[in-house]
Amino acid sequence: MNTIALSQTSLTPLKCKSSLSSSSVLKARKSSTTTTTKCINNNYNKMSSTAKEEDITLVIEQQNQKSLSSSSLQSKFARAAVGASLALSLALSPTSAALAANGLPDEEVKVLCDAECVKSLDSIEMVTTPSGLQYKDIIVGDGEMPPIGFQVVADYVAMNEKGLIFDNSVEKGKPNDIRLTGDPESATVIVGLDEGLLSMRSGGLRRLYIPGDLAFPKGLASAPGRPKIPPNSPVMFDVKLLYIPGLD
Incomplete structure (x- = not known):
């Protein structure tokens, strides 16, 4: 439960009618007590529900932030891998790369019979x-x-x-x-x-x-x-x- 949200929530005053008879007054008091209790419970439930929703929202936001961080990290690794591959391909001259792809030596050996x-x-x-x-x-x-x-x-x-x-x-x-x-x-x-x-x-x-x-x-x-x-x-x-x- 979010205690900050609970302390900032205002309770609406309850208005209960009274009667001149003692029995009516007693009933009214009981009714008022019951009503007050219900009102307090209802307000508490509403505040609890609000606090829980805020907690859930906070958890979701935290998970989204973690997901974004993970995606950003994966993206960095992917960019680094592409960069390394490009650097390797540039390090080889076109002739050397073509010869390596065909399993041939980097330099052509002079022979008498080709x-x-x-x-x-x-x-x-x-x-x-x-x-x-x-x-x-x-x-x-x-x-x-x-x-x-x-x-x-x-x-x-x-x-x-x-x-x-x-x-x-x-x-x-x-x-x-x-x-x-x-x-x-x-x-x-x-x-x-x-x-x-x-x-x-x-x-x-x-x-x-x-x-x-x-x-x-x-x-x-x-x-x-x-x-x-x-x-x-x-x-x-x-x-x-x-x-x-x-x-x-």
């Missing part, structure tokens, strides 16, 4: 040598074929059997000088690469499928950006014979 070239490999005949080396000529060179003991200048991209690159002279921007021996014991590079270059002509591009026994007998340790090559595991080389010093 995606279109890889597709064309299906239609190129596979050649297998007596040692177990296999290769496909993507481009047949029109230059000289290197004699044993000669040095050649070549670019190559070395990959594991899953196609992950572990060495790339094209990306480094520096071709390799390789002396070809034709001898597994004295080869300056892995045996499969030495053999594969010996049967190429300058200007040619070839993919070598090198079996484990012609690759890395001790394997290669992993490094940042380079996968591990287990001992005697097969590898692939895309190799381009640029020229043969002294002949080209």
Whole structure:
């Protein structure tokens, strides 16, 4: 009950008629008392009802304020989330965002055989040598074929059997000088690469499928950006014979 509302409520005076007879006076007094009591009760009930309504109104207002505060807080969180998302999208350059969406690396790696070239490999005949080396000529060179003991200048991209690159002279921007021996014991590079270059002509591009026994007998340790090559595991080389010093 609201005591403030109760103290501010005025009671309307009751008017009761009297009679000269004592019995009438007694009845009148009883009637007046009863009427007064009823009036007081009625006024009290009205004031109680008013106080309860005010209390209910106050509770409703408080709940509305809490609801508004909660909605305002949720709105702030929503705006913050949108802002964070926008900041993240702006932080990525359009190129980086597009590449990330397609699961591609941020920078394009330079290779000798791109995606279109890889597709064309299906239609190129596979050649297998007596040692177990296999290769496909993507481009047949029109230059000289290197004699044993000669040095050649070549670019190559070395990959594991899953196609992950572990060495790339094209990306480094520096071709390799390789002396070809034709001898597994004295080869300056892995045996499969030495053999594969010996049967190429300058200007040619070839993919070598090198079996484990012609690759890395001790394997290669992993490094940042380079996968591990287990001992005697097969590898692939895309190799381009640029020229043969002294002949080209």
